[in-house]
Amino acid sequence: MADTSSPLFGTVLVANRGEIACRVLRTLRTLGIRSVAVYSDADRNAKHVTDADTAVRIGPAPAAQSYLDISAVIGAAVASGADAIHPGYGFLSENAAFARACADAGIVFIGPGVEALEVMGDKIRSKNHVASSGVPVIPGDSRPGLSNAELADAAATVGYPLLIKPSAGGGGKGMHAVSGPADLESALVTARRVAAAAFGDDTLFLERLVAHPRHIEVQLLADTHGSVIHLGERECSLQRRHQKVIEEAPSPLLDSGTRSRIGEAACRVAESVGYVGAGTVEFLVSADRPDEFFFMEMNTRLQVEHPVTEEVTGLDLVAEQIRIAAGEPLREAQRDVAMSGHAIEARVYAEDPERGFLPATGTVLELHEATGDGIRVDSSLRRGLVVGSDYDPMLAKVIAHGSDRNEALARLDRALADTTVLGVRTNIEYLRLLLADGDVRAGDLDTSLIDRRLPELTFRRPAEDLFAAAALLLHAEREAASTRSPWSRPSGWRLGDPRPSSYVFAVGDDTTTVSVLGGEPMASVGIGDGDETPATLRLIDGMNYALTWGAGTRMLRLAHAGTSVWVADNGFSVELPILTREQRLAARLALLSRKDTPSSPEVRSPMPGTVISVEAATGESVDAGDTLVVVEAMKMEHKLVASVSGQVTVHVTPGDLVKLDQLVATLIPPAQPENSTVEGDTE
Template sequence: MPSFNKILIANRGEIACRVMRTAQALGYRTVAVYSEADTQARHVQLADEAVCIGPAPVGQSYLGIEAIIGAAQRTGADAIHPGYGFLSENADFARACDSAGISFIGPTVEAIHLMGSKRLSKLAMLEAGVPCIPGYEGAEQDDATLAREATRIGYPLMIKASAGGGGRGMRLVKSADELAAQLRTARSEALNAFGSAELILEKAVLRPRHVEIQVFGDCHGNIVYLGERDCSVQRRHQKVIEEAPCPLMTPELRQAMGEAAVKVARTVNYIGAGTVEFLLEASGAFYFLEMNTRLQVEHPVTELITGQDLVAWQIRVAEGRPLPLKQDEIRLSGHAMEVRLYAEDPAAGFLPQTGEVLRWEASELEGIRIDHGLVEGQAVTPFYDPMLAKVIAWGATRDEARRKLARAVEDCVLLGVKGNQRFLANLLRHPQFADGEANTAFIADSFGADPSLSPQPASPAELAIAAALLYQASATTSAHQGGLAGWRSAGNAPWRLVLRQGEQKQAVELVVQDTGQQPRLLARVGDAQIALRLLSADGRWAVVELDGIRRRVAYHQRASQLWLYGRNGNLELQDVTHAPADGQGGAGSGTVKAPMDGAIVEVLVSEGERVGKGQLLVVLEAMKMEHPLKAGVDGVIRRVQVTAGDQVKSRQLLVEVEET
């Protein structure tokens, strides 16, 4: 295999930036590809060259094999790194690279084809003697066959997309009467996400730990494993917290699972980075789940405990060189944890969020690594996965890593788009997780009452700070001066504001007790009184003194809107003091609006049809997931304003139900 000089990264976001970092450090030139929605994206800015490969939808850009190969040829790139997701596990893409004389930084076409199918890979592992979960992996995919096999397997069981992962096309079925509906949804998600509607069924292994082994192979027949990662904390089958090593791991179990993973890799003569995933029961029994023939999202935790750069290993192997270490030379040190920062609202059922990134500042705590693809001013669109960044911590002990990670998550400032920081920090501080006892059912069983999962009103202190900032901006504008010189006093007459948070309004009275560069203020919010000083405010950070205690607060203001980084993350408030009174409507009006930008997958009702509260009306696809939209009242469909295939905007009216 010849060496190469220029690497095209066939991906976007944080993984494209992460691959570029290593490639450039090793002396390679890099090429970015981007869609029309990503013109100003960070990975485009970091690359030496960049090529637009099409419109925003992934099928017209990041999944366009011909466009990506063409971009490599036009720029003279002699290697392609696929990252993860998109085409990273697409055998046709790897084959197209080979045909074009471009080195594919990944495994062979044959390995991708076999291990990219949950059905075929499971059949191969059963034949090789690797322990597997009982289930159905057959080629017959009609509903009658799957229903018959489900009865044989027994409930509860899992439906899984054969061609992919990440929770897409995956459904837990508890009884036979749920099967038909769950098959329909799983097929649709699988087809949209992976281009294949093929499914497998497996007996549901309840409350296991999810443990995966990092393997690496080269073209000289060497295969090693680099320890394990515990990915048990999951939500809807998507990993939330990943750590290495597994809290319950013993040297004997690590060796057994590692050797099983190497056996899986040898079955397909594996070359490059791969991950073999297992379900681990409390008894110590483990079952093969799948093999991912790519770099994993959570690879940084392995890098931090081994001291190895796995992207550098990938490039080395792709150039035909042997692995840099033998099995007995691999050492594990300390503990590492990773969480994924998503544009989503945990308090609204983890609804993905779209909008503009107004502020982004990553934590600078020692021992913290932030992999991200964010720049201020960029748009978070509905076309791609909502993951924005990964926050990773290393510590000498598990508890040190956990504690540092919780603080780092809270220190990452994200304004303009809601994120899941409070949810993540509360998970990391939960006693059950801190004790290392969390399994795959942890969030569902033990975390449902957490405050991060329900809407939280702004605290009186946050409303007081917001009022002070809005008043300062108003006074400064009125006085046509900078800084805080515009404060004015009207004796003890309070300045009254009405602030709106979502659909809720809150009155705040602000009394200026003395003027100057750092005026003393008294805010009244309901029955609460808060004494404060606004010591400084530069448009990004405010320094306030609340009841004698100083604190820094990140904020962003645009006209009457104020974004404040509060105790629950991104807090958006609007000054509606002088806004006209609201009209009629709201909850119970029967209107169904799009919760975010997206595409209509299916419309299940027509005008004049009678529907019941909770009945499914429309299915919206956004950020690679389907979102069912249901009737909020009993009534009759008065108006349907969309059809399947329509692109819709957040808050766009879709269906009107006349309440009966």
């Protein structure tokens, strides 16, 4: 129901993009507040732009020239008449200079004060500050300004395994686990580079790595009248590379006593810096000792996983942020806060889990987002959206609420199975595999669980019926586009025996040929050299098709665009590239040329991105496995390594933009002596 009271602000600008911008805009609409979106050139047609009442361009695609450009964002706010700015999360949300700039322009920053941003934005300073307030912290060395040599000396005292962490920023960027002294030097170099690129500050510190750690965070609300309350905790232990994947509230680990103590500790942290707004205090808890917790950091902004808290408390945290920023007192006291049921959230990313979670790009051809009892979707997706490589690859969050954890898990799994994004690879199948894991279902979690499970995960391969559906779709399109002449129709009719139409698809290095003879009401379909099977494909609506394959009928979702057919089935989706006759011939010739070559001497970028480092010089001799080039895409670093030993020629320089499959380096293996013999040769 819409809020019919006087608006808290006349106009609020949302200084962000993607799903969080859409989510904030939704609350502004509910509160009756005029909204302003900002966008870069890459986001000109993004969903948040059309969701807002008005939108202002702030610069080109690179975030440093748009969403991170303080003067551009403030200029947009002034030009649009905004009274306040909501920063979302990421970008400028924890930037003290941005908060000052808002104040200087007479604009309310919907977030904490500058002191809290400065203290908690520096992980070293915040850890030392919190320790002085009597909140337990993880053992480590958090002296500011330590050099790599000094950190190496400190590591011996901290002990292994340990964690390298950047003092500025968060989100797991620049964090590296180190198991022993031999790995420390290279990890420090990488951590500094990532921290400098992501946060403009390469200061590092060390922490002891807690055994079987669980990541528990507490949601806070604090007003300008001195009230601070907590809204319970969230379990965020399912992580990969320190990035959260699935989150839930409440934690299945904590008992009521520990829940009360950890909430009180979080409030004490907020009070120590005069915190105002909606924030989160993150703790590390050992699965072996669940009654013991250690402060990690405070996030002085809204968290990605805030919807699970909203679902179990019934509060709109964005609305609470806006009310607090407008000077209103909290409407809830601690005694009024109660959690009802259980909520779980899964993050949908544009990435390919089978290829090391490389970021994926593309255009959303077809889209279906789940609905139903207890289901919520926070999304930036829409049909026709171009997903590029300029920003974080998160596309949406699927949230399920149930009366208990089992019901929430079941609802989330069903919602993911019903979610379809055709045109861009996503991690939906991977999320469903995680939810099916026995330890996950039992609530027996820790932050390394995903890393242990990844080698065991088996991703689905397209079966014959999916290839048949793709071929039948192409066949029907040819039929619809043909003239009435029997010579132009793909029915296979000819003088003499009928001839089937052939469609060839590629999946990885494999190809599958599908022959189709006939059409409505039933066709004969053959896969490779297999027997023909009666089949038909019937359009239901949109992208929904009914495939009759042999004796059974099932529902699939399909889309054809350009040179590929996309097929989706219960959360599984696959792109089936269509090979032309010329491509098939080129592939066969390439296979012949590679027959006796163990590895390719070419190094190509597996994703579009930006070259941030070149680790080898042209003419240098390198060994197989050596890092040649580092490419950053969607806030992640990817090391491109030599596939063979030899002399390298590098074709890119730092700062270059590279495309998918672009050649970045070439290797010339050492020549074999003319009369050399190999093991097993006989004279």
